[in-house]
Amino acid sequence: MQAHLIRTVVLPFLIWFVGLALATLLSDRLLHQLDLVWVGRYLGIPGTLLIIGSFGYSLAKRRKIKTRSLPRLLSYHEVLAWLGSLMVLVHAGVHFNAILGWLAVAAMLVNVASGLTGKFLIKRARERMRQAGESPAGPDGEAGSGHFWDSLTVDAVTQWRKVHFPIAFAFGFLALAHIISIFLFWGWR
Known part of the structure; x- marks a missing residue:
């Protein structure tokens, strides 16, 4: 049972979360190599818009908007929030x-x-x-x-x-x- 829990819950969680970190590092590295660091400065805007767009699921779940497919909106919520978070993390970079x-x-x-x-x-x-x-x-x-x-x-x-x-x-x-x-x-x- 423990191995099943690790395989179905822990491992997918780690893949998504570590995948976000790796995608951020690779994107930032690519921008630096292509001398496009300035692009990262502006990725916060579309990233924020994607995260805001992901709230469509929350609104539908609370019946603030009508939808025919709540599971599809949940999938969009997950993808938009992940991509938006990726863009915001690249935007944040390593500037403290x-x-x-x-x-x-x-x-x-x-x-x-x-x-x-x-x-x-x-x-x-x-x-x-x-x-x-x-x-x-x-x-x-x-x-x-x-x-x-x-x-x-x-x-x-x-x-x-x-x-x-x-x-x-x-x-x-x-x-x-x-x-x-x-x-x-x-x-x-």
């Missing part, structure tokens, strides 16, 4: 001169980690519930085969969403503060 920007990047990374954690925990819990026939208890009403704990996992992951939202809000607040400070202190000539 803006504490507000780095706080926003740190909040974004925590948000990405939180989102990936929820993604894989929900996937695992739903797979196990499906395998168990969607009944939290066994045929005699007892929770002897672990189904009860699987349903508790689904409930816990549902509660995780209540944690993910404030993390996303903190990231949004810090990113907005960073953007406002850029406009205030930009050398508009």
Whole structure:
């Protein structure tokens, strides 16, 4: 069971998260080699727009917008947020001169980690519930085969969403503060 957990939850999480870090480093290196470092300065704009676009899923989930395919929007949410985060990380580079920007990047990374954690925990819990026939208890009403704990996992992951939202809000607040400070202190000539 432990090997299955590592294969279905931990490993995919690490692949997505480490993949984000490697893609950031490779993109930054490529920009430096092509003498296009200035491009990274502006990648924050499309990256932020992609992250904002990823909130379509959250709006649909809360029935603020109508959609025919919530699972498809979830896929878009994941891809747009990952690509947007990649662009923002390349934008951030390795420049340590803006504490507000780095706080926003740190909040974004925590948000990405939180989102990936929820993604894989929900996937695992739903797979196990499906395998168990969607009944939290066994045929005699007892929770002897672990189904009860699987349903508790689904409930816990549902509660995780209540944690993910404030993390996303903190990231949004810090990113907005960073953007406002850029406009205030930009050398508009």
